[in-house]
Amino acid sequence: MEIGTYVLVAIVVMVLIFVKMTIVIIPQSETKIIERLGRYYATLKPGINIIIPFIDHAKEIVAMKNGRYVYTNTIDLREQVYDFDRQNVITKDNIQMQINALLYFQIVDPFKAVYEINNLPNAIEKLTQTTLRNIIGEMELDQTLTSRDTINTKLRGVLDDATNKWGIKVNRVELQDITPPQSVLQAMEKQMQAERNKRAAILTSEGNKQSQILQSEGDKAAIINKAEAAKQQAILNAEGEAQARIRKAEAEAIAIGKITEAVGKSTNPANYLLAQKYIQMLNEVASGDKTKTVFLPYESSNLMGSIGGIKELFKGE
Template sequence: MGALIIVGLVALVVIVFAVQGLKIIRQGETKVIERLGRYHSTLSSGINIIWPILDRPRKVYTRYVVTRMNGATQTLIRMSDVIDLREQVYDFPEQSVITKDNVTTSINALLYFQITDPFKSVYEIENLPNAIEKLTQTTLRNIIGELELDETLTSRDTINSRLREVLDEATNKWGVKVNRVELQDITPPESVRRAMEQQMQAERERRAKILKAEGDKTSKILYSEGEKEAQINQAKAQKESQILMAQGEAEAKILQAKAEAEAIEKLAEAIKGSSSDPASYQIALKYIETLKEMTSGKDNKTVYIPYEATSLLGSLGGIKDILKG
């Protein structure tokens, strides 16, 4: 019986040592092992063996976000012997900061960081999550305190870059790499928001009036240019029309003159050998046509014979001689 008890105790000790000494580390995690209170090693992912009682994992503060039944979230800090080497996101609660022009503004930020040296994250800082949070808050206050409200609202990228540089440099000694910082919300006071809305409304109205005035100006300029072009085109058309009319009248007169010349030539040939003069014949015809026009009106009751009636009679005599010939 004594031998069995001893064998059982030995087996129990072996099992305890095996359970306590065998450590399985998941990918992306690690543990810092201390032997008799001093740093001994950093475990890698996979199966690791340590000496129970002599070796113990060092516990560190870890930040957790817990979601309640009502949907609200709560941030908790707990002790754990596992160090997460993956990139982590800290969503900091909203905090009040004062700008350069003394405007109190509420800002909350997101911080993306990663532990690159587990040894430094354990032994260079006592509470890493709390230190990162407080450092982010104080750095954000310092940066916003150098900017006016308008610059704060329009310079998020600049603030993010400056905040990341400062945090990355400060946390380097803790074995932490800050990859990115994002400002989620920048909320000025209600009175300032109302004033900004009124200012934006006034600015929009001013731009609308300017655009309307520029549109009216452009419309009037285009209308006047159109009128100018229309008048120029109309003047050119009238000019071309008058030129064509003058050319037509000139050609008509030329044709009429040619016709009269041909008529005179034929008349001269017809009366050749007669004592009558072709010119006198033409003059007599003109007198007759004129006298006809004078007596053609309805209201013409009295006809006055001009002083040159004797010439008319002479022309008639010439016509008589022509007819006789």
């Protein structure tokens, strides 16, 4: 009776083991490649799958985990990232520097990823390194440091085409670090300092130039304003003198008219005015410096005639 119990327990255990080996549960975003008697049989989908134990088995592949190559029979269909070690590259102008790259890819065809390449992570790493060397070798140092997007685009295009037959989709490639030699860094720093000094000198000279231009324009405007002011002053002075002469002439005309009315038509008013001016001049000469001798050439007959005219004027009054 005890032997029968042991046999029954053994049969139950074997059935459970057989059932466990028959049922394969695949998590979401993962898959397995099943081979039957050494040949490809099926690609398992997420969920519950049934296989034949000891006849069907999952194909093992090489994967990268924690920076190491490991064998596993589960294929991860999610996007993965490979952080490659620094590698030395040489630019077109023979400058050696170190570059660290990140590769984002995704397995889209598990069958090709298993059967078209032996060591997928190693193949991707070596292809990335050689492609990156070729791209950097076609560019000079300055272009390399300022064209990361161009390098990423070219590298992704080449890797995507090359890995297509492996069932891989390269989504993007990023350059983490580009490290030139220390001597090149020092030279670049000196060059940048020289460029800054150059820009500062240019800005200073431009400022001085603009200052001189503004100052000359200000001087020009001041000269023009002074000339305009002098011109307006001269015009106003001339107009004032003209108005004064006109008013004086008008006043003299009025005076002559009054004198004519006073002396009458029988007497010439010009004689009166001439005599008046003459007497006024003699008075000014007489009141001048007594030490000087003044000779006054004149015609006594004209003077006496004027005085006579004044006498007649007084008689008329």
